[in-house]
Amino acid sequence: MSTAPNQPENLQSDVKPADPSPDQPASESPVQPEEEEEEGECGFCLFMKGGGCKDTFVDWENCVKEAEDKKEDLVEKCSQITARLKQCMDSHSDYYAPILMAEKHAEEQAVIELEKEKQDSAANDNQPEAPSQSNQK
Template identity: 55%
Template sequence: MSASDSKTLEESTQLLDSPIDAESRGEKKPPEDPNSSEEVADNGDQEEDEEEEGECGFCLFMKGGGCRDSFIAWEKCIEEAEKNKEDIVEKCFEVTGALKKCMEAHAEYYEPVLRAEKAAEAEVAKELEKEAAEAAAAAKGSESNDAELGDSDREEAVKSADK
């Protein structure tokens, strides 16, 4: 890459990083709304802002739909259970059920998550069936080995009696 390419890249990056000045393009700036989101964010709960800054995409998606409150309650329950080393399934059973019902009530938004959950449940069921079949086959194999051993033990007993 040449020096001129590098300079062009730096200029492009600076343009992307700097805010666009509407007045320099001949546009009028809209009057500032006293209730603008920037001002509300400054006056809002700082802890909530910090929490949402580093949130994962899944959490943001879940909070973007109609089940925001249910998801937050579920999230807090999970965090509390982990912190106190409690059984998550047992502790959060009710809030998990409430979240699932809410998601089903808002299925148009949460459909991708519900679909993924169904696929995961089907996969688990398939794995359980496979394990059960393997256990049944192992038990059957064990029974046939026991039967074979029984026959050979009888043969040895007969041979010993003949001597």
């Protein structure tokens, strides 16, 4: 969609006046510590935070980090916030369409792989073991 590609340009134009010059050391940068952390974030995270689900995504990120730090089951611990994030993304599907489409494609591929594994397993179960035994003699 045209909204997502244009947004980073708008953000960049807003950020440029605050950016230090290439000669200026990073320690003299006027960037706040929280902004510094966001600056190094992945494109996916920046995209997710650019839409209407920023707060829900941040809650989800925090849940995932806490689960990893405490070595807890991430799926179990974060299932409710994950469901809220998905619901939010669905309600803002105009912005989150690329992610939602990729998720749908991944789900379809997973179903195809599972079906293939079932067929392969069924085919292996139906093959007689005699040929493999005769090859061993």
